[in-house]
Amino acid sequence: MTTGAPPPIRPARPRRSGLLRYLPLGIAAWLVLEIWLLTVVAGATSGFVVFLLLVGGLVLGSAVIKRAGRRAFRKLSEAVQQQQSGIPAEPPAGGGGGALTMLGGLLIILPGLISDALGLILLVPPVQKALGRYAERTIDRKMRRLGETTPGGLGDAFQQARMHRPDGKVVQGEVIRDEPSARGPRPDDPQLPR
Numbered sequence: 001m002t003t004g005a006p007p008p009i010r011p012a013r014p015r016r017s018g019l020l021r022y023l024p025l026g027i028a029a030w031l032v033l034e035i036w037l038l039t040v041v042a043g044a045t046s047g048f049v050v051f052l053l054l055v056g057g058l059v060l061g062s063a064v065i066k067r068a069g070r071r072a073f074r075k076l077s078e079a080v081q082q083q084q085s086g087i088p089a090e091p092p093a094g095g096g097g098g099a100l101t102m103l104g105g106l107l108i109i110l111p112g113l114i115s116d117a118l119g120l121i122l123l124v125p126p127v128q129k130a131l132g133r134y135a136e137r138t139i140d141r142k143m144r145r146l147g148e149t150t151p152g153g154l155g156d157a158f159q160q161a162r163m164h165r166p167d168g169k170v171v172q173g174e175v176i177r178d179e180p181s182a183r184g185p186r187p188d189d190p191q192l193p194r
Contacts, residue, residue: 034112041113054111061109061119068101100128 042050075098100122107119121127 030114034114037113038111053113053116057108057111057116061105061107064105064108064119064123065102068098068105071101072098100131 038050041053104119104122107115107122110116110119122131
């Protein structure tokens with residue numbers, strides 16, 4: 001039986017970028033490569049050596065993440081204390097070194113030799129500085145592009161939030177306080193119990 005209503009139209013799925021399309025395949029290939037490399041090392045030495053490598057990676061990665069977390073908490077505490085004492089906070093000199101250190105620790109924790117090597121590379125300070133500068137430039141470029149190209153985009157949202165009005169208009173005004181001592185008690189004022 002038909003009702004005469006047209007069938008519902010499904011919205012078209014947005015196209016994924018090339019990176020997102022092949023990301024699951026890349027992760028699967030990386031996992032297969034990690035397992036193959038562990039079996040090669042186990043064949044060349046023994047399974048106990050592979051077990052020790054995996055446990056050592058777990059312990060080392062945990063220590064790296066713990067140290068980076070403590071350093072980040074200490075920097076946060078110092079910034080809060082400086083803010084409360086009225087001293088202007090100085091900008092961080094590292095440029096994302098704490099996040100890259102934590103990422104390196106996480107890669108070391110993951111079982112596998114390739115992830116361990118990548119994690120150890122991320123712990124090298126010149127590599128952290130170079131990656132931090134690259135990430136900062138990339139994010140800054142994308143934020144600028146977002147703010148310029150899309151009306152009502154992220155740049156406009158920041159501008160409007162700074163003005164405290166959703167339409168972006170600034171309303172000038174003045175606050176007049178009505179002091180209770182300057183006027184007598186009114187009948188609609190709340191009465192305190194005696």
